[in-house]
Amino acid sequence: MALVMFLVSIQLFGLTFSSGKKTRYDKEAVVIHGAMGDVRIAIEAIKNLVDKTTRSVHGVRDVKERVTAEVSKSSPTADPVVHIKLRVILGQENNAADVSDEIQKKVREQLTNFVGLRDVDIEITVENIANTATAKQRVV
Numbered sequence: 001m002a003l004v005m006f007l008v009s010i011q012l013f014g015l016t017f018s019s020g021k022k023t024r025y026d027k028e029a030v031v032i033h034g035a036m037g038d039v040r041i042a043i044e045a046i047k048n049l050v051d052k053t054t055r056s057v058h059g060v061r062d063v064k065e066r067v068t069a070e071v072s073k074s075s076p077t078a079d080p081v082v083h084i085k086l087r088v089i090l091g092q093e094n095n096a097a098d099v100s101d102e103i104q105k106k107v108r109e110q111l112t113n114f115v116g117l118r119d120v121d122i123e124i125t126v127e128n129i130a131n132t133a134t135a136k137q138r139v140v
Helices: 002-017 043-055 096-115
Strands: 023-026 029-034 037-042 060-072 081-091 120-130
Touching (some): 037 043, 043 096
Parallel strands (some): 081 120
16 A cells, blocks of 8 residues: 555656646657658757858857757647747847848748748847957967
C-alpha cells in the first residue's frame, strides 16, 4: 500500500510542475510535410538562412538570432510554427522601423521560397544604434 501511495504522489508531483501546454518545442529540426513525404530541416539551417538574409539588409550592422519551432501535440501532421527572435544593431543612416519591416519581409520571403514555411513569427529587438563604420586604430 505504501508503494502505491508513493507512486501516486510522484505522479501528482510531476503534474504539478508540468506546464500543461498542448504544444511542444522541437529543438533539432522542423518537419515539413510535402507531397512526396516528410522533410526534416535542421533548426541550425533555418538559423543560418535567417542570419544571412538579415545581414544582407542595408543598415544592419550585426544580428543575433534565436530560432525555435513549435509543433502542435493535437495535430502532429500540421506544419510547425517557427518563432524567430532577432536582436539587431543598426546604423544611424536608416529608419529603424523601415529596416525592421524590410528584415521581416525578406526573412518571410526566404523561408517561404527555400524552406516552405508559411507560419513564421518574427520578433525584432533593436539592441543598439551604431555610428557609421569607423576604421579601428592600430595599437602600437
